[in-house]
Amino acid sequence: MKKAFAALTAVLLLAVGAGLLLPRLLPPTRPHQLRVGDFYSVDNSDGGFRVIKILAVKPGSLEVCLYGNHFEDRPREIDAAELSLAPDEGYEGPGFASLAVDPAMFAAWKPRFIQHPARVAEGAR
Numbered sequence: 499m500k501k502a503f504a505a506l507t508a509v510l511l512l513a514v515g516a517g518l519l520l521p522r523l524l525p526p527t528r529p530h531q532l533r534v535g536d537f538y539s540v541d542n543s544d545g546g547f548r549v550i551k552i553l554a555v556k557p558g559s560l561e562v563c564l565y566g567n568h569f570e571d572r573p574r575e576i577d578a579a580e581l582s583l584a585p586d587e588g589y590e591g592p593g594f595a596s597l598a599v600d601p602a603m604f605a606a607w608k609p610r611f612i613q614h615p616a617r618v619a620e621g622a623r
Contacts, residue, residue: 532560536614539572540607544589547572549581549612559598566593576612 554561583593
């Protein structure tokens with residue numbers, strides 16, 4: 499019983515900690531404002547980077563588009579017309595047109611703001 503309580507306490511502390519750390523992990527120029535249409539680079543599990551686009555911001559969750567493109571270095575700018583849901587050749591893991599993500603998961607991806615397009619190319623989601 500004590501082990502279960504300790505485990506639950508640890509999970510709760512991590513959840514609270516993630517909520518407190520989220521504003522610090524977001525870009526310093528806009529620490530609390532995620533806008534629909536924003537593009538972010540995120541860490542990929544293989545050491546590279548991928549790009550996401552914010553589709554919706556809801557209390558306690560985000561809806562994102564996770565693109566299949568893989569980048570060796572963190573991209574500082576992107577051309578939305580070149581993004582695809584299909585994985586780059588030689589890499590696994592397709593993109594997802596719509597993926598619900600909680601703020602703690604988003605923070606764990608170590609997102610960095612890339613850009614907010616004034617106008618998105620037609621056909622690019």
